[in-house]
């Protein structure tokens with residue numbers, strides 16, 4: 193069965209989103225969609241998400257799932273917006289409750305925010321299987337970047353790996369957000385690299401060095417041979433040392449606080465007050 197994958201690139205956040213379906217079938221999934229947010233103007237933009245919606249309508253597809261590989265910390269999720277536009281259910285790994293618990297403290301959310309994942313339609317367990325049309329999708333828990341990261345394996349030859357592995361010349365995702373773990377990320381990447389050598393890996397981001405164009409896909413064989421952080425032969429201690437030192441040099445993404453507070457709630461924007469206005473929170477000196 194041929195898997196059709198349409199990538200969408202958001203240059204503002206270097207994020208790849210995808211529409212996936214089986215050729216000849218209307219049912220599809222949207223993976224890691226983006227809602228634009230301009231920090232200086234404090235304005236939301238639906239431009240990136242609308243491109244996906246146009247593609248879905250143009251091809252007369254039926255959205256079954258909005259799949260989130262994790263709670264993104266560098267862009268707002270378009271899942272809630274696209275669900276309102278196109279229907280479908282929003283799903284994320286069940287580890288989301290742990291991420292919600294951590295950030296409820298950091299944001300000082302009150303009792304109105306229960307860390308139970310109820311803003312999502314479904315929480316996936318590791319190993320769970322579900323369908324997108326005739327395609328069977330298997331959920332792999334791949335923690336490290338966050339405790340809740342999952343990869344979605346469509347059939348046996350296509351995987352959406354979120355923020356775990358990046359292109360071979362970029363390496364791997366950071367692990368220094370609350371709940372992150374370089375050791376767990378190393379173990380997760382080794383599990384991904386045990387998939388069949390020709391398995392195509394679709395990435396959530398690319399940060400191309402030296403002016404090359406962004407690329408959304410690589411495969412297991414190429415990663416095992418050439419990934420600068422996790423190719424075959426690099427052991428856990430070496431990876432942890434590299435990852436921890438590198439993470440110490442990174443600053444928080446510009447959209448960190450807006451992204452987290454929206455994405456913890458499946459991409460729902462803050463509730464409007466009685467005057468129809470929405471507000472975000474920026475906790476000072478909290479991380």
Ligand SMILES: [Fe+2]
Pocket residue numbers: 262263264265266337355
């Ligand atoms: Fe991420």
